[in-house]
Amino acid sequence: MSHSRDQRSGPEDPVHDTPVGEAEPEGSGDPYAKPERPVADGPAVRVSGLTVAAPDGRILLQDSSLTLSPGRLTALTGPSGAGKTTLLRAVTGLLPPGTTRTAGRVDVLGHDVFALPERELRALRGKRLAYVGQDPGSGLNPRMRVRTLIGELAVDRRPEAVRALLAEVRLPDDGSLAARRPGALSGGQQRRVALARALARRPEVLLLDEPTAGLHPELRDEIGELLGHLAREHHLAVAFSCHDPEVVERYADEVVTLGTHLPPPRTHSHTRPARPRKEHRGGPPVLQVRDLHVAFGGVPALDGVDLTVAAGSAAGIVGVSGSGKTTLVRTVVGLQRASSGTVHLAGTPLRTGLRGRGREQRRAVQLVPQNPLGALNPSRTVGATLGRPLRLHRRCAAGEVRERVVDLLEQVGLPPAFADRYPYELSGGQRQRVAIARALAADPEVLICDEVTSALDADTGAAVMDLLTGLRERRGTALVLISHDLRLVADRTDTVTVLESGRVVESGRTAEVFTAPRHPTTRALLGTAEPADLA
Amino acid sequence: MTADTRGATPRTATAVRILPALLLIGLALVGPWIAPHPIDTPVTAPYAAGTGEALLGGDQLGRDVLSRLLAGGRDLVLASLLVAVLVTGTAAVLGAVGAVRPLVGRLVERIADVLMLLPSVLAILLVTLSWPGGGRFAVIAAAVVLGVPYAVRLTAGAAAPVAQAGYVEAAAAGGERLWYLVVREILPNLRATVLTLFGLRFVAAVYLVATAGFLQVGPQPPAADWALMIRENSAGILLNPWAVVAPGAAVALLALSVNLAASALAPQTGRKAVPVQ
Numbered sequence: 001m002s003h004s005r006d007q008r009s010g011p012e013d014p015v016h017d018t019p020v021g022e023a024e025p026e027g028s029g030d031p032y033a034k035p036e037r038p039v040a041d042g043p044a045v046r047v048s049g050l051t052v053a054a055p056d057g058r059i060l061l062q063d064s065s066l067t068l069s070p071g072r073l074t075a076l077t078g079p080s081g082a083g084k085t086t087l088l089r090a091v092t093g094l095l096p097p098g099t100t101r102t103a104g105r106v107d108v109l110g111h112d113v114f115a116l117p118e119r120e121l122r123a124l125r126g127k128r129l130a131y132v133g134q135d136p137g138s139g140l141n142p143r144m145r146v147r148t149l150i151g152e153l154a155v156d157r158r159p160e161a162v163r164a165l166l167a168e169v170r171l172p173d174d175g176s177l178a179a180r181r182p183g184a185l186s187g188g189q190q191r192r193v194a195l196a197r198a199l200a201r202r203p204e205v206l207l208l209d210e211p212t213a214g215l216h217p218e219l220r221d222e223i224g225e226l227l228g229h230l231a232r233e234h235h236l237a238v239a240f241s242c243h244d245p246e247v248v249e250r251y252a253d254e255v256v257t258l259g260t261h262l263p264p265p266r267t268h269s270h271t272r273p274a275r276p277r278k279e280h281r282g283g284p285p286v287l288q289v290r291d292l293h294v295a296f297g298g299v300p301a302l303d304g305v306d307l308t309v310a311a312g313s314a315a316g317i318v319g320v321s322g323s324g325k326t327t328l329v330r331t332v333v334g335l336q337r338a339s340s341g342t343v344h345l346a347g348t349p350l351r352t353g354l355r356g357r358g359r360e361q362r363r364a365v366q367l368v369p370q371n372p373l374g375a376l377n378p379s380r381t382v383g384a385t386l387g388r389p390l391r392l393h394r395r396c397a398a399g400e401v402r403e404r405v406v407d408l409l410e411q412v413g414l415p416p417a418f419a420d421r422y423p424y425e426l427s428g429g430q431r432q433r434v435a436i437a438r439a440l441a442a443d444p445e446v447l448i449c450d451e452v453t454s455a456l457d458a459d460t461g462a463a464v465m466d467l468l469t470g471l472r473e474r475r476g477t478a479l480v481l482i483s484h485d486l487r488l489v490a491d492r493t494d495t496v497t498v499l500e501s502g503r504v505v506e507s508g509r510t511a512e513v514f515t516a517p518r519h520p521t522t523r524a525l526l527g528t529a530e531p532a533d534l535a
Numbered sequence: 536m537t538a539d540t541r542g543a544t545p546r547t548a549t550a551v552r553i554l555p556a557l558l559l560i561g562l563a564l565v566g567p568w569i570a571p572h573p574i575d576t577p578v579t580a581p582y583a584a585g586t587g588e589a590l591l592g593g594d595q596l597g598r599d600v601l602s603r604l605l606a607g608g609r610d611l612v613l614a615s616l617l618v619a620v621l622v623t624g625t626a627a628v629l630g631a632v633g634a635v636r637p638l639v640g641r642l643v644e645r646i647a648d649v650l651m652l653l654p655s656v657l658a659i660l661l662v663t664l665s666w667p668g669g670g671r672f673a674v675i676a677a678a679v680v681l682g683v684p685y686a687v688r689l690t691a692g693a694a695a696p697v698a699q700a701g702y703v704e705a706a707a708a709g710g711e712r713l714w715y716l717v718v719r720e721i722l723p724n725l726r727a728t729v730l731t732l733f734g735l736r737f738v739a740a741v742y743l744v745a746t747a748g749f750l751q752v753g754p755q756p757p758a759a760d761w762a763l764m765i766r767e768n769s770a771g772i773l774l775n776p777w778a779v780v781a782p783g784a785a786v787a788l789l790a791l792s793v794n795l796a797a798s799a800l801a802p803q804t805g806r807k808a809v810p811v812q
Binding site: 333334335354358359360362363366367369371374375376377378379380385388389392393435438442 | 700701702703704705706707708709710711719720723724726
């Protein structure tokens with residue numbers, strides 16, 4: 001699907017020979033600059049000491065500051081969940097639903113947006129401030145044509161002005177583009193139409209959330225150059241969030257990094273970092289399971305289980321076979337219905353069972369199942385299996401899928417040629433690694449590994465665990481590890497939960513639980529020297 | 536059987552097993568144009584034995600049996616193929632959907648149970664009586680309605696373990712919609728079952744369409760039709776046995792050869808589903 005779009009977008013993306021700064025649209029020299037705009041001398045936006053809290057008291061943004069000046073391109077970086085989007089939205093005066101500002105102020109073009117009356121705030125947002133969200137395609141009315149979309153809010157609605165705007169965002173009208181609807185545009189084109197729509201208002205402040213996410217490098221560079229051009233040539237204050245260090249380094253004039261000084265969460269003590277030297281481990285709880293009950297035909301399998309996993313931390317689940325470890329994680333990912341209890345992902349309650357969950361929620365929690373043999377579709381190649389989540393969740397541009405698949409294979413220690421193999425041509429350990437790569441392809445917030453190293457040799461197992469640890473530190477992915485290998489749990493996790501017959505008998509920091517076990521079950525588990533005997 | 540031989544041999548073996556069905560179906564399709572005599576004009580005496588002029592002799596009116604044989608297969612083959620494709624396709628999708636959505640599965644099975652109680656001949660008569668102008672289409676509709684309940688029980692049974700497999704769960708947990716699960720995850724792994732089922736349903740369809748023809752539901756005299764030929768000429772079977780044996784043998788060969796082809800196409804090795812649990 002996205003492939004054909006890509007082809008369609010091909011011919012009408014011209015190669016620009018001229019340097020960006022000189023690429024002036026034909027006709028009126030500047031299609032959207034406000035001629036009467038006063039020359040701004042101070043910053044356009046000043047955010048100081050802003051703290052935003054989620055409904056459950058979790059801090060989304062702590063004491064953040066941001067200054068945007070006209071003519072400057074400011075990049076917001078930081079790990080997922082660091083509050084980049086929240087900060088950008090705060091500048092528009094519209095915080096994500098349910099969240100509240102507990103401290104700080106936001107001044108935009110001389111107005112305190114949180115003190116401004118609704119009507120004036122709307123005027124400010126409508127005329128002087130433009131925000132382009134993370135998924136601009138979903139923000140475009142699918143029933144409207146491009147020319148209507150751009151003209152709707154435009155100061156100048158003449159067809160020539162619309163054409164000039166399209167040329168400005170490197171989408172020259174070939175005669176049919178302006179008549180198309182968003183469904184007939186590629187993702188990159190949708191992004192640029194959304195940008196043109198934002199520019200049509202002739203704003204003074206332009207905010208973009210991940211404008212380069214999911215774009216191939218060429219388009220990414222084009223957008224980066226375009227933003228720089230807009231800031232410099234048209235004296236806009238531009239802020240964009242980005243997780244691509246290359247883009248940030250190449251195009252941003254200023255960089256604001258968020259999320260490195262997040263305070264420890266106000267939750268159970270066992271979510272606290274066991275090793276505080278690692279920065280990510282003190283993140284807010286990304287996964288919270290409360291009082292979970294699951295029964296199979298009346299026989300309870302889980303009886304009031306609690307589990308909290310902080311962002312960027314690793315949680316271990318141990319217990320003898322049949323203690324409910326797998327049932328617990330299957331319930332978390334929605335493959336098993338719970339009879340009662342709640343599962344929260346980053347503060348949002350998840351439905352038990354898959355059918356009430358959105359695609360994004362399903363993407364955010366990935367499970368690498370225990371049984372590597374049945375985990376891969378026997379009639380599809382490894383490449384097709386790994387490519388599917390990339391396409392489904394738009395983790396990369398259609399043209400890059402093949403590259404990314406090879407990249408994923410390499411990460412789990414498999415040669416690129418494996419992309420053309422069928423599962424029956426792989427060993428159990430190799431299938432296990434493909435299953436891990438498939439989970440990684442979805443770019444999850446929480447990665448649950450059910451005995452992933454059990455089918456791997458010691459070296460490969462260690463390499464896979466290093467990969468997962470690296471991912472946790474780089475991306476802030478929370479890790480849940482089920483293992484019989486207690487040495488692995490001791491080495492690789494911050495917190496541990498001990499299950500027995502569907503109940504949590506002990507939980508806390510791994511180091512504390514393993515050095516001073518309080519419950520007989522834990523002692524019995526630890527008393528066994530060889531992990532293999534525990535099964 | 537040819538599981539571990541590699542290279543051209545298994546492919547040749549498959550081709551050899553598909554060939555009879557292709558030849559027979561091809562002959563039935565082009566038959567009306569290569570028939571040596573018109574199908575509705577007497578060329579010899581009624582029930583005359585085979586001669587150089589009419590190789591398989593004459594039928595009840597002295598018309599050429601060979602010409603009528605060549606001309607009389609096309610409708611039967613097309614109708615049977617259509618019925619088999621519709622029945623197998625519907626059943627495969629319903630079975631797979633039922634395996635993913637247990638509630639739908641139970642509903643489908645209960646409906647199938649009820650429909651299965653209906654005797655096929657009675658159903659054909661019912662459909663054609665209530666839809667007198669329906670002709671072939673009435674027969675096809677009846678055959679589909681009668682065939683799906685049997686087929687869906689089979690596909691539901693085969694899809695159930697596949698739907699429980701780790702890869703289907705992984706796809707569902709990964710955000711795939713029902714349609715993708717059915718079409719891309721489950722059905723490709725039911726290829727062997729579905730192809731075998733297709734062969735079986737084709738035989739059943741030939742049987743049913745021929746029965747309808749024999750009951751004079753569908754094609755009417757003087758049309759050439761294998762089933763109609765058997766019925767019309769059965770009185771003279773001792774005078775010119777070919778007038779009955781030839782169309783009978785054609786029906787049997789068609790059913791056999793299509794079954795052979797279907798089982799040759801079913802995957803024998805490699806990409807079959809790994810055993811679950």
